[in-house]
Amino acid sequence: MRNVYVLGTGMIKFGRYPDKTVPELGGQAAILALKDAGIGIKDVEMFACGNLYQSNAMVGQRILQQIGQTGIPVINVSNACATGSTAFREAYMSVAAGMFDIAMAVGVEQMGKQGLLGGAGGGDPAYSTEGKVGSGLMPAVFGQAGIEHMRKYGTKLEHFAKISVKSHKHATKNPFSQYRNEVSLEDVMNARMVAFPNTLYMCCPTGDGAAAAILVSEDKLKQLAGGRKRPRVAASVLTSDPWTDRDLTLPDVSTLTRRASKLAYEKAGIGPKDIALTELHDCFATAELVHYENLGLCGDGEAGKFIDSGGGVHPSLGGHDPVNVSGGLLSKGHPLGATGVANICEVVWHLTQDDRAKDRLVPNAKAGQAHVIGLGSACTINILTI
Amino acid sequence: MAEQAQATDTGPRPIVPWLKLAPKPHLEGIKCACGAIYLDPKRVACSKCGETDKFKPLTLSDKGKVYVFSVVHQSFPGIKTPYVTAIIDLPEGISVRANLMDVDPEQAQKEPGKIFNLPVELVTGVAAKDREGHDVVAFSYRPSKN
Numbered sequence: 001m002r003n004v005y006v007l008g009t010g011m012i013k014f015g016r017y018p019d020k021t022v023p024e025l026g027g028q029a030a031i032l033a034l035k036d037a038g039i040g041i042k043d044v045e046m047f048a049c050g051n052l053y054q055s056n057a058m059v060g061q062r063i064l065q066q067i068g069q070t071g072i073p074v075i076n077v078s079n080a081c082a083t084g085s086t087a088f089r090e091a092y093m094s095v096a097a098g099m100f101d102i103a104m105a106v107g108v109e110q111m112g113k114q115g116l117l118g119g120a121g122g123g124d125p126a127y128s129t130e131g132k133v134g135s136g137l138m139p140a141v142f143g144q145a146g147i148e149h150m151r152k153y154g155t156k157l158e159h160f161a162k163i164s165v166k167s168h169k170h171a172t173k174n175p176f177s178q179y180r181n182e183v184s185l186e187d188v189m190n191a192r193m194v195a196f197p198n199t200l201y202m203c204c205p206t207g208d209g210a211a212a213a214i215l216v217s218e219d220k221l222k223q224l225a226g227g228r229k230r231p232r233v234a235a236s237v238l239t240s241d242p243w244t245d246r247d248l249t250l251p252d253v254s255t256l257t258r259r260a261s262k263l264a265y266e267k268a269g270i271g272p273k274d275i276a277l278t279e280l281h282d283c284f285a286t287a288e289l290v291h292y293e294n295l296g297l298c299g300d301g302e303a304g305k306f307i308d309s310g311g312g313v314h315p316s317l318g319g320h321d322p323v324n325v326s327g328g329l330l331s332k333g334h335p336l337g338a339t340g341v342a343n344i345c346e347v348v349w350h351l352t353q354d355d356r357a358k359d360r361l362v363p364n365a366k367a368g369q370a371h372v373i374g375l376g377s378a379c380t381i382n383i384l385t386i
Numbered sequence: 387m388a389e390q391a392q393a394t395d396t397g398p399r400p401i402v403p404w405l406k407l408a409p410k411p412h413l414e415g416i417k418c419a420c421g422a423i424y425l426d427p428k429r430v431a432c433s434k435c436g437e438t439d440k441f442k443p444l445t446l447s448d449k450g451k452v453y454v455f456s457v458v459h460q461s462f463p464g465i466k467t468p469y470v471t472a473i474i475d476l477p478e479g480i481s482v483r484a485n486l487m488d489v490d491p492e493q494a495q496k497e498p499g500k501i502f503n504l505p506v507e508l509v510t511g512v513a514a515k516d517r518e519g520h521d522v523v524a525f526s527y528r529p530s531k532n
Contacts, residue, residue, distance in 0.1 A: 124516050124517050125514075126401075126513075126514035126515060126516035126517070126522045127401055127402075127514075127516065127522060128462075129401055129402060129524070130461070130462055130465070131458070131461045131462055131465030131469065131485075132401060132465070132485065132513040132514070132524040133401060133402065133483065133484050133485065133524050133525065133526070134471040134472065134473075134483035134484045134485055135456065135458045135461070135471040135483075136483070137458070137461070139456075139458070139460065140456040140458050140471050143456035143457075144454045144455065144456045144471075144473060147454040147455060147456060147498060148453075148454045150498060151453075151454055151498075151502050192459070193457065193459045193468075193495070194459055194460050195456045195457065195458050195459060195460070196455075196456050196457035196459075196491075196494070196495050196498075197456075197495075197498075243422070243433050243434040245479075245481070246453070246473065246481045248424070248433075249473055249480075249481040249482060249483050250453075250454070250473045250481065250483070
Protein backbone atom coordinates (compact mmCIF):
# COMPACT_ATOMS: atom_id res chain seq x y z
CA MET A 1 0.00 0.00 0.00
CA ARG A 2 1.23 3.49 -0.87
CA ASN A 3 1.46 6.50 1.42
CA VAL A 4 -1.51 8.84 1.11
CA TYR A 5 -1.57 12.52 2.06
CA VAL A 6 -4.32 15.08 2.59
CA LEU A 7 -3.42 17.89 0.18
CA GLY A 8 -6.43 20.11 0.73
CA THR A 9 -9.52 20.49 2.88
CA GLY A 10 -12.71 22.53 2.71
CA MET A 11 -15.65 23.02 5.00
CA ILE A 12 -18.66 25.29 5.20
CA LYS A 13 -19.94 26.60 8.52
CA PHE A 14 -22.40 24.08 9.94
CA GLY A 15 -25.89 25.50 10.38
CA ARG A 16 -29.21 25.84 8.62
CA TYR A 17 -29.30 26.27 4.85
CA PRO A 18 -32.97 25.90 3.92
CA ASP A 19 -32.46 27.75 0.63
CA LYS A 20 -29.63 25.53 -0.60
CA THR A 21 -29.68 22.04 -2.07
CA VAL A 22 -27.51 19.11 -0.97
CA PRO A 23 -25.38 19.24 -4.18
CA GLU A 24 -24.89 23.00 -3.69
CA LEU A 25 -23.62 22.52 -0.13
CA GLY A 26 -21.39 19.62 -1.14
CA GLY A 27 -20.16 21.53 -4.19
CA GLN A 28 -19.19 24.51 -2.05
CA ALA A 29 -17.09 22.34 0.25
CA ALA A 30 -15.49 20.61 -2.76
CA ILE A 31 -14.52 23.94 -4.33
CA LEU A 32 -12.98 25.10 -1.04
CA ALA A 33 -10.94 21.89 -0.79
CA LEU A 34 -9.80 22.08 -4.42
CA LYS A 35 -8.67 25.70 -3.94
CA ASP A 36 -6.89 24.77 -0.72
CA ALA A 37 -5.12 21.96 -2.57
CA GLY A 38 -4.26 24.28 -5.45
CA ILE A 39 -5.85 22.04 -8.07
CA GLY A 40 -9.03 21.98 -10.15
CA ILE A 41 -11.81 19.43 -10.55
CA LYS A 42 -10.18 18.31 -13.82
CA ASP A 43 -7.24 16.99 -11.81
CA VAL A 44 -9.43 14.76 -9.63
CA GLU A 45 -9.43 11.11 -10.77
CA MET A 46 -11.92 9.57 -8.33
CA PHE A 47 -14.66 10.93 -6.08
CA ALA A 48 -16.31 9.32 -3.04
CA CYS A 49 -19.37 11.17 -1.78
CA GLY A 50 -20.91 10.57 1.63
CA ASN A 51 -24.57 11.43 2.18
CA LEU A 52 -27.24 9.61 4.13
CA TYR A 53 -30.69 11.05 3.57
CA GLN A 54 -30.44 11.23 -0.22
CA SER A 55 -28.36 8.09 -0.57
CA ASN A 56 -30.64 6.82 -3.35
CA ALA A 57 -30.27 10.04 -5.34
CA MET A 58 -26.75 10.13 -6.81
CA VAL A 59 -25.52 13.05 -4.71
CA GLY A 60 -21.92 12.67 -5.89
CA GLN A 61 -22.85 12.94 -9.56
CA ARG A 62 -25.15 15.88 -8.78
CA ILE A 63 -22.22 17.63 -7.07
CA LEU A 64 -20.15 17.14 -10.22
CA GLN A 65 -23.08 18.55 -12.21
CA GLN A 66 -22.56 21.67 -10.07
CA ILE A 67 -18.76 21.90 -10.25
CA GLY A 68 -17.53 19.93 -13.27
CA GLN A 69 -18.64 16.76 -15.05
CA THR A 70 -15.35 15.13 -15.92
CA GLY A 71 -16.60 11.55 -16.24
CA ILE A 72 -14.54 10.17 -13.34
CA PRO A 73 -15.73 7.23 -11.22
CA VAL A 74 -18.06 8.34 -8.43
CA ILE A 75 -19.03 6.24 -5.42
CA ASN A 76 -21.99 7.28 -3.28
CA VAL A 77 -21.45 6.10 0.27
CA SER A 78 -23.96 5.57 3.05
CA ASN A 79 -22.84 4.24 6.44
CA ALA A 80 -25.02 5.94 9.08
CA CYS A 81 -23.08 8.61 11.02
CA ALA A 82 -19.83 7.12 9.68
CA THR A 83 -20.92 7.99 6.13
CA GLY A 84 -18.46 10.85 5.55
CA SER A 85 -15.51 9.10 7.14
CA THR A 86 -16.25 5.95 5.13
CA ALA A 87 -16.25 8.06 1.94
CA PHE A 88 -12.89 9.49 3.03
CA ARG A 89 -11.62 5.93 3.50
CA GLU A 90 -12.84 4.90 0.03
CA ALA A 91 -10.86 7.79 -1.46
CA TYR A 92 -7.88 6.88 0.71
CA MET A 93 -7.98 3.24 -0.40
CA SER A 94 -8.17 4.12 -4.08
CA VAL A 95 -4.94 6.12 -3.77
CA ALA A 96 -3.24 3.70 -1.34
CA ALA A 97 -3.97 0.82 -3.71
CA GLY A 98 -2.37 2.66 -6.59
CA MET A 99 -5.55 2.92 -8.65
CA PHE A 100 -5.49 6.73 -8.65
CA ASP A 101 -3.15 9.56 -7.62
CA ILE A 102 -5.73 12.23 -6.76
CA ALA A 103 -9.03 11.43 -5.07
CA MET A 104 -11.70 13.62 -3.52
CA ALA A 105 -13.99 12.86 -0.59
CA VAL A 106 -17.03 14.99 0.23
CA GLY A 107 -19.43 14.55 3.11
CA VAL A 108 -22.68 16.50 2.96
CA GLU A 109 -26.04 16.51 4.70
CA GLN A 110 -29.17 18.56 4.99
CA MET A 111 -31.03 17.48 8.11
CA GLY A 112 -34.22 19.48 7.83
CA LYS A 113 -36.16 19.71 11.06
CA GLN A 114 -36.65 16.05 11.90
CA GLY A 115 -34.47 16.25 14.96
CA LEU A 116 -32.86 13.20 16.44
CA LEU A 117 -36.04 11.24 16.54
CA GLY A 118 -35.80 10.11 12.95
CA GLY A 119 -38.65 8.88 10.82
CA ALA A 120 -41.10 6.05 11.49
CA GLY A 121 -41.34 3.12 9.09
CA GLY A 122 -44.29 2.17 6.94
CA GLY A 123 -47.05 -0.23 7.89
CA ASP A 124 -49.80 0.04 10.49
CA PRO A 125 -48.56 2.47 13.17
CA ALA A 126 -50.40 0.42 15.80
CA TYR A 127 -47.54 -2.08 15.51
CA SER A 128 -44.81 0.54 15.97
CA THR A 129 -42.99 -0.50 19.14
CA GLU A 130 -41.35 2.86 19.84
CA GLY A 131 -42.45 4.08 23.26
CA LYS A 132 -44.65 1.04 23.76
CA VAL A 133 -41.92 -1.60 24.03
CA GLY A 134 -39.04 0.57 25.19
CA SER A 135 -37.16 3.12 23.14
CA GLY A 136 -34.74 2.55 20.30
CA LEU A 137 -34.31 6.25 19.62
CA MET A 138 -30.80 7.66 19.80
CA PRO A 139 -31.23 9.75 22.98
CA ALA A 140 -32.39 6.69 24.97
CA VAL A 141 -29.82 4.35 23.40
CA PHE A 142 -26.94 6.66 24.23
CA GLY A 143 -28.52 7.56 27.56
CA GLN A 144 -28.33 3.89 28.47
CA ALA A 145 -24.69 3.70 27.31
CA GLY A 146 -23.94 6.38 29.92
CA ILE A 147 -26.07 4.67 32.55
CA GLU A 148 -24.14 1.45 31.91
CA HIS A 149 -20.92 3.32 32.75
CA MET A 150 -22.61 4.73 35.83
CA ARG A 151 -23.65 1.21 36.86
CA LYS A 152 -20.17 -0.24 36.34
CA TYR A 153 -18.04 2.55 37.75
CA GLY A 154 -20.23 4.92 39.77
CA THR A 155 -19.87 7.73 37.23
CA LYS A 156 -21.72 10.89 38.28
CA LEU A 157 -24.13 13.03 36.27
CA GLU A 158 -21.70 15.93 36.70
CA HIS A 159 -19.09 14.07 34.68
CA PHE A 160 -21.36 13.89 31.64
CA ALA A 161 -22.40 17.50 32.12
CA LYS A 162 -18.80 18.70 32.33
CA ILE A 163 -18.18 17.29 28.85
CA SER A 164 -20.91 19.53 27.47
CA VAL A 165 -19.50 22.59 29.29
CA LYS A 166 -16.07 21.81 27.82
CA SER A 167 -17.28 21.32 24.25
CA HIS A 168 -19.34 24.51 24.30
CA LYS A 169 -16.30 26.44 25.56
CA HIS A 170 -14.18 24.99 22.75
CA ALA A 171 -16.80 25.96 20.16
CA THR A 172 -16.51 29.65 21.01
CA LYS A 173 -13.17 29.57 19.15
CA ASN A 174 -14.51 27.85 16.04
CA PRO A 175 -16.20 30.01 13.40
CA PHE A 176 -17.35 26.84 11.59
CA SER A 177 -19.42 25.72 14.58
CA GLN A 178 -23.23 25.82 14.47
CA TYR A 179 -23.41 26.96 18.12
CA ARG A 180 -20.79 29.16 19.77
CA ASN A 181 -22.35 29.87 23.13
CA GLU A 182 -20.83 28.98 26.46
CA VAL A 183 -22.89 27.08 29.00
CA SER A 184 -22.28 26.66 32.73
CA LEU A 185 -22.47 23.38 34.62
CA GLU A 186 -25.77 24.59 36.12
CA ASP A 187 -27.11 25.43 32.65
CA VAL A 188 -26.36 21.90 31.48
CA MET A 189 -27.63 20.14 34.61
CA ASN A 190 -30.83 22.17 34.74
CA ALA A 191 -31.63 22.11 31.03
CA ARG A 192 -34.63 20.18 29.77
CA MET A 193 -34.09 16.43 30.05
CA VAL A 194 -34.24 14.67 26.66
CA ALA A 195 -33.42 11.11 27.76
CA PHE A 196 -31.81 10.58 31.14
CA PRO A 197 -29.01 11.37 31.80
CA ASN A 198 -28.67 13.51 28.65
CA THR A 199 -30.16 16.99 28.96
CA LEU A 200 -30.66 19.24 25.94
CA TYR A 201 -27.07 20.56 26.00
CA MET A 202 -25.74 17.01 26.19
CA CYS A 203 -27.37 16.15 22.83
CA CYS A 204 -25.93 17.28 19.50
CA PRO A 205 -28.09 19.69 17.51
CA THR A 206 -29.37 19.01 14.01
CA GLY A 207 -28.20 21.14 11.13
CA ASP A 208 -26.79 21.15 7.64
CA GLY A 209 -23.18 21.03 6.56
CA ALA A 210 -20.52 19.88 4.14
CA ALA A 211 -16.81 19.14 4.23
CA ALA A 212 -14.32 17.88 1.68
CA ALA A 213 -10.79 16.54 1.43
CA ILE A 214 -8.36 15.97 -1.43
CA LEU A 215 -6.14 12.91 -1.04
CA VAL A 216 -2.99 12.37 -3.06
CA SER A 217 -0.13 9.94 -3.54
CA GLU A 218 3.42 10.79 -2.47
CA ASP A 219 4.49 11.60 -6.04
CA LYS A 220 1.60 14.00 -6.49
CA LEU A 221 2.30 15.55 -3.11
CA LYS A 222 5.84 16.39 -4.24
CA GLN A 223 4.49 17.86 -7.48
CA LEU A 224 1.61 19.82 -6.04
CA ALA A 225 2.37 20.76 -2.43
CA GLY A 226 4.90 23.44 -3.38
CA GLY A 227 6.90 22.83 -0.23
CA ARG A 228 3.87 22.86 2.08
CA LYS A 229 3.91 20.05 4.66
CA ARG A 230 0.82 17.92 4.42
CA PRO A 231 -0.42 15.22 6.82
CA ARG A 232 -0.15 11.56 5.98
CA VAL A 233 -3.05 9.21 6.58
CA ALA A 234 -1.20 6.94 8.99
CA ALA A 235 -4.21 4.69 9.56
CA SER A 236 -7.72 4.50 8.15
CA VAL A 237 -9.74 1.78 9.85
CA LEU A 238 -13.34 0.66 9.49
CA THR A 239 -15.04 -1.92 11.71
CA SER A 240 -18.58 -3.24 12.14
CA ASP A 241 -20.16 -4.47 15.34
CA PRO A 242 -18.99 -7.96 16.29
CA TRP A 243 -21.39 -10.29 18.13
CA THR A 244 -21.68 -9.29 21.78
CA ASP A 245 -24.25 -10.38 24.33
CA ARG A 246 -26.57 -7.38 24.31
CA ASP A 247 -25.67 -5.74 20.97
CA LEU A 248 -28.97 -6.57 19.25
CA THR A 249 -30.96 -5.11 22.17
CA LEU A 250 -28.71 -2.30 23.39
CA PRO A 251 -26.31 -1.32 20.60
CA ASP A 252 -22.77 -1.81 21.83
CA VAL A 253 -20.77 1.25 20.71
CA SER A 254 -17.67 0.25 22.65
CA THR A 255 -16.52 -3.11 21.31
CA LEU A 256 -16.22 -2.02 17.67
CA THR A 257 -14.53 1.24 18.70
CA ARG A 258 -11.99 -0.63 20.82
CA ARG A 259 -11.23 -2.94 17.95
CA ALA A 260 -10.87 -0.04 15.49
CA SER A 261 -8.69 1.85 17.96
CA LYS A 262 -6.33 -1.09 18.47
CA LEU A 263 -6.03 -1.63 14.72
CA ALA A 264 -5.49 2.09 14.06
CA TYR A 265 -2.76 2.51 16.68
CA GLU A 266 -1.02 -0.62 15.38
CA LYS A 267 -1.19 0.53 11.78
CA ALA A 268 0.03 4.03 12.64
CA GLY A 269 2.73 2.65 14.92
CA ILE A 270 1.84 5.07 17.70
CA GLY A 271 -0.20 5.03 20.91
CA PRO A 272 -2.68 7.30 22.66
CA LYS A 273 0.11 9.25 24.37
CA ASP A 274 1.38 10.35 20.94
CA ILE A 275 -2.01 11.78 19.93
CA ALA A 276 -2.04 15.57 20.22
CA LEU A 277 -5.76 15.91 19.61
CA THR A 278 -8.79 13.67 19.22
CA GLU A 279 -12.01 14.47 17.42
CA LEU A 280 -14.44 11.79 18.59
CA HIS A 281 -18.08 10.99 18.07
CA ASP A 282 -19.86 12.94 20.82
CA CYS A 283 -23.40 12.67 19.46
CA PHE A 284 -24.26 12.72 23.17
CA ALA A 285 -22.14 13.64 26.18
CA THR A 286 -22.53 10.06 27.42
CA ALA A 287 -20.95 8.77 24.19
CA GLU A 288 -17.90 10.99 24.58
CA LEU A 289 -17.29 9.71 28.09
CA VAL A 290 -17.23 6.04 27.13
CA HIS A 291 -15.01 6.74 24.13
CA TYR A 292 -12.28 8.27 26.35
CA GLU A 293 -11.74 4.73 27.56
CA ASN A 294 -12.46 3.05 24.23
CA LEU A 295 -9.73 5.12 22.54
CA GLY A 296 -7.26 4.52 25.36
CA LEU A 297 -7.10 8.16 26.45
CA CYS A 298 -7.55 6.81 29.97
CA GLY A 299 -7.91 3.40 31.60
CA ASP A 300 -11.15 1.46 31.98
CA GLY A 301 -13.37 3.01 34.62
CA GLU A 302 -11.20 6.12 34.78
CA ALA A 303 -13.18 8.46 32.53
CA GLY A 304 -14.58 10.33 35.55
CA LYS A 305 -11.10 10.86 36.95
CA PHE A 306 -9.86 11.86 33.48
CA ILE A 307 -12.54 14.56 33.27
CA ASP A 308 -11.87 15.81 36.81
CA SER A 309 -8.16 16.19 35.97
CA GLY A 310 -8.83 18.36 32.91
CA GLY A 311 -8.76 15.51 30.40
CA GLY A 312 -10.29 16.44 27.06
CA VAL A 313 -9.85 20.16 27.71
CA HIS A 314 -7.74 22.35 25.41
CA PRO A 315 -4.23 22.95 26.83
CA SER A 316 -4.78 26.72 26.61
CA LEU A 317 -7.59 26.25 29.13
CA GLY A 318 -5.36 24.24 31.46
CA GLY A 319 -6.36 20.81 30.21
CA HIS A 320 -4.63 17.83 28.66
CA ASP A 321 -5.34 15.23 25.97
CA PRO A 322 -7.68 17.64 24.15
CA VAL A 323 -10.86 16.15 22.71
CA ASN A 324 -13.20 17.90 20.29
CA VAL A 325 -11.45 21.26 20.28
CA SER A 326 -13.74 22.04 17.32
CA GLY A 327 -16.66 22.08 19.75
CA GLY A 328 -17.55 18.52 18.80
CA LEU A 329 -20.86 17.34 17.51
CA LEU A 330 -22.42 18.83 20.67
CA SER A 331 -21.73 22.39 19.50
CA LYS A 332 -20.31 22.24 16.00
CA GLY A 333 -23.32 20.22 14.87
CA HIS A 334 -23.85 16.80 13.36
CA PRO A 335 -24.98 16.85 9.71
CA LEU A 336 -24.65 13.07 9.48
CA GLY A 337 -22.85 12.65 6.14
CA ALA A 338 -20.61 15.68 6.70
CA THR A 339 -19.46 14.84 10.23
CA GLY A 340 -16.77 12.29 9.38
CA VAL A 341 -15.01 14.52 6.84
CA ALA A 342 -15.37 17.63 8.99
CA ASN A 343 -13.57 16.08 11.95
CA ILE A 344 -10.74 15.00 9.63
CA CYS A 345 -10.53 18.65 8.43
CA GLU A 346 -10.19 19.73 12.06
CA VAL A 347 -7.31 17.33 12.70
CA VAL A 348 -5.58 18.41 9.45
CA TRP A 349 -5.86 22.09 10.39
CA HIS A 350 -4.08 21.53 13.71
CA LEU A 351 -1.31 19.47 12.14
CA THR A 352 -0.72 22.12 9.46
CA GLN A 353 -1.23 25.17 11.70
CA ASP A 354 -4.01 26.24 9.36
CA ASP A 355 -5.51 29.71 9.73
CA ARG A 356 -8.97 28.19 9.85
CA ALA A 357 -8.11 26.89 13.33
CA LYS A 358 -5.92 29.82 14.34
CA ASP A 359 -7.69 30.67 17.61
CA ARG A 360 -7.74 27.10 18.87
CA LEU A 361 -4.54 25.47 17.61
CA VAL A 362 -3.23 22.66 19.78
CA PRO A 363 0.51 23.41 20.10
CA ASN A 364 3.07 21.08 18.50
CA ALA A 365 0.45 18.74 17.06
CA LYS A 366 2.25 15.97 15.19
CA ALA A 367 -0.53 13.34 15.29
CA GLY A 368 -4.27 13.47 15.66
CA GLN A 369 -7.20 11.13 15.32
CA ALA A 370 -10.79 11.36 14.09
CA HIS A 371 -13.30 8.78 15.35
CA VAL A 372 -16.87 8.24 14.19
CA ILE A 373 -19.57 5.75 15.16
CA GLY A 374 -22.49 5.08 12.88
CA LEU A 375 -25.13 3.21 14.81
CA GLY A 376 -26.09 -0.08 13.31
CA SER A 377 -23.03 -0.17 13.53
CA ALA A 378 -19.91 1.16 11.80
CA CYS A 379 -16.80 2.67 13.35
CA THR A 380 -14.06 4.58 11.56
CA ILE A 381 -10.81 5.87 12.97
CA ASN A 382 -8.45 7.94 10.87
CA ILE A 383 -5.06 8.79 12.34
CA LEU A 384 -3.14 11.58 10.64
CA THR A 385 0.52 12.43 11.25
CA ILE A 386 2.89 15.10 10.02
CA MET B 387 -58.61 -19.99 3.52
CA ALA B 388 -55.96 -18.65 5.86
CA GLU B 389 -56.73 -15.12 4.76
CA GLN B 390 -60.41 -15.60 5.39
CA ALA B 391 -59.75 -17.02 8.81
CA GLN B 392 -57.58 -14.02 9.62
CA ALA B 393 -60.18 -11.54 8.38
CA THR B 394 -62.86 -12.89 10.68
CA ASP B 395 -60.56 -13.15 13.70
CA THR B 396 -61.32 -10.17 15.92
CA GLY B 397 -59.20 -11.19 18.90
CA PRO B 398 -56.20 -9.26 20.26
CA ARG B 399 -52.87 -9.46 18.46
CA PRO B 400 -49.33 -9.19 19.83
CA ILE B 401 -47.34 -6.08 18.86
CA VAL B 402 -44.36 -8.30 17.95
CA PRO B 403 -44.39 -11.96 16.83
CA TRP B 404 -42.25 -13.13 19.79
CA LEU B 405 -44.91 -12.07 22.28
CA LYS B 406 -47.27 -15.04 22.63
CA LEU B 407 -50.64 -14.33 24.20
CA ALA B 408 -51.68 -17.92 24.98
CA PRO B 409 -51.95 -19.92 27.15
CA LYS B 410 -50.73 -16.95 29.18
CA PRO B 411 -48.67 -14.04 27.85
CA HIS B 412 -44.98 -14.86 27.50
CA LEU B 413 -42.01 -14.26 25.24
CA GLU B 414 -40.73 -16.98 22.98
CA GLY B 415 -37.30 -16.89 21.41
CA ILE B 416 -35.02 -19.25 19.56
CA LYS B 417 -31.75 -20.63 20.86
CA CYS B 418 -28.81 -21.72 18.76
CA ALA B 419 -26.72 -24.72 19.83
CA CYS B 420 -23.85 -22.27 20.44
CA GLY B 421 -25.89 -20.60 23.19
CA ALA B 422 -26.94 -17.41 21.41
CA ILE B 423 -30.61 -16.51 21.94
CA TYR B 424 -32.75 -14.34 19.67
CA LEU B 425 -36.26 -12.98 19.96
CA ASP B 426 -37.01 -12.71 16.25
CA PRO B 427 -37.39 -16.23 14.82
CA LYS B 428 -37.05 -14.90 11.26
CA ARG B 429 -33.32 -15.41 10.97
CA VAL B 430 -31.09 -16.76 8.22
CA ALA B 431 -28.28 -17.94 10.48
CA CYS B 432 -26.83 -17.40 13.92
CA SER B 433 -24.90 -14.14 13.97
CA LYS B 434 -22.66 -15.46 16.73
CA CYS B 435 -21.51 -18.75 15.16
CA GLY B 436 -22.90 -18.72 11.60
CA GLU B 437 -24.78 -22.03 11.84
CA THR B 438 -28.06 -22.11 9.92
CA ASP B 439 -29.96 -25.06 11.36
CA LYS B 440 -29.12 -25.37 15.03
CA PHE B 441 -32.07 -23.37 16.37
CA LYS B 442 -34.67 -24.59 18.86
CA PRO B 443 -37.62 -22.66 20.24
CA LEU B 444 -37.12 -21.38 23.76
CA THR B 445 -39.82 -20.16 26.11
CA LEU B 446 -38.44 -17.23 28.06
CA SER B 447 -38.96 -16.59 31.73
CA ASP B 448 -41.46 -13.90 32.71
CA LYS B 449 -39.07 -12.66 35.39
CA GLY B 450 -35.81 -10.81 35.01
CA LYS B 451 -33.59 -8.04 36.36
CA VAL B 452 -33.03 -4.50 35.13
CA TYR B 453 -29.61 -4.04 33.56
CA VAL B 454 -29.78 -0.36 32.57
CA PHE B 455 -32.50 2.17 31.82
CA SER B 456 -33.20 5.66 30.58
CA VAL B 457 -36.08 8.05 31.14
CA VAL B 458 -37.50 9.26 27.85
CA HIS B 459 -38.84 12.83 27.93
CA GLN B 460 -39.32 13.40 24.21
CA SER B 461 -40.94 10.89 21.87
CA PHE B 462 -43.27 10.34 18.94
CA PRO B 463 -46.65 12.07 18.91
CA GLY B 464 -49.13 10.11 21.03
CA ILE B 465 -46.50 8.55 23.31
CA LYS B 466 -46.95 9.76 26.88
CA THR B 467 -43.73 11.05 28.46
CA PRO B 468 -41.80 10.78 30.66
CA TYR B 469 -41.55 7.01 30.75
CA VAL B 470 -38.84 4.58 31.75
CA THR B 471 -37.27 2.40 29.04
CA ALA B 472 -35.11 -0.45 30.26
CA ILE B 473 -32.90 -3.33 29.21
CA ILE B 474 -34.02 -6.41 31.13
CA ASP B 475 -31.70 -9.38 31.58
CA LEU B 476 -33.62 -12.66 31.58
CA PRO B 477 -32.27 -15.76 33.37
CA GLU B 478 -31.96 -17.63 30.05
CA GLY B 479 -29.11 -15.26 29.07
CA ILE B 480 -30.86 -12.83 26.75
CA SER B 481 -31.68 -9.15 27.20
CA VAL B 482 -34.93 -7.55 26.09
CA ARG B 483 -35.92 -3.93 25.72
CA ALA B 484 -39.22 -2.75 27.18
CA ASN B 485 -40.99 -0.06 29.12
CA LEU B 486 -40.65 -0.26 32.89
CA MET B 487 -43.99 0.38 34.59
CA ASP B 488 -44.81 1.29 38.19
CA VAL B 489 -41.44 3.00 38.62
CA ASP B 490 -41.55 6.76 39.14
CA PRO B 491 -39.41 8.36 36.39
CA GLU B 492 -38.36 11.27 38.61
CA GLN B 493 -37.33 8.91 41.40
CA ALA B 494 -35.39 6.73 38.95
CA GLN B 495 -33.43 9.80 37.83
CA LYS B 496 -32.72 10.80 41.43
CA GLU B 497 -31.55 7.38 42.52
CA PRO B 498 -30.53 5.40 39.44
CA GLY B 499 -28.63 2.92 41.63
CA LYS B 500 -31.90 1.62 43.01
CA ILE B 501 -33.06 0.53 39.55
CA PHE B 502 -30.01 -1.57 38.71
CA ASN B 503 -30.73 -5.28 39.31
CA LEU B 504 -34.33 -4.52 40.27
CA PRO B 505 -36.29 -7.80 40.00
CA VAL B 506 -39.11 -7.35 37.48
CA GLU B 507 -41.91 -9.39 35.93
CA LEU B 508 -43.62 -9.35 32.56
CA VAL B 509 -46.98 -7.61 32.17
CA THR B 510 -49.07 -7.05 29.06
CA GLY B 511 -51.65 -4.49 28.09
CA VAL B 512 -53.51 -3.12 25.08
CA ALA B 513 -51.29 -0.45 23.52
CA ALA B 514 -53.27 0.46 20.38
CA LYS B 515 -56.00 -0.57 17.98
CA ASP B 516 -54.93 -1.55 14.47
CA ARG B 517 -56.57 -0.52 11.18
CA GLU B 518 -58.70 -3.66 11.19
CA GLY B 519 -59.97 -2.98 14.69
CA HIS B 520 -57.88 -5.54 16.57
CA ASP B 521 -56.53 -4.69 19.99
CA VAL B 522 -52.72 -4.63 19.79
CA VAL B 523 -51.10 -6.01 22.93
CA ALA B 524 -47.65 -4.84 24.07
CA PHE B 525 -45.46 -6.19 26.86
CA SER B 526 -43.62 -4.33 29.55
CA TYR B 527 -42.12 -5.07 32.96
CA ARG B 528 -42.92 -3.95 36.50
CA PRO B 529 -41.22 -4.56 39.85
CA SER B 530 -41.87 -8.16 40.91
CA LYS B 531 -44.73 -8.60 43.32
CA ASN B 532 -43.15 -11.58 45.02
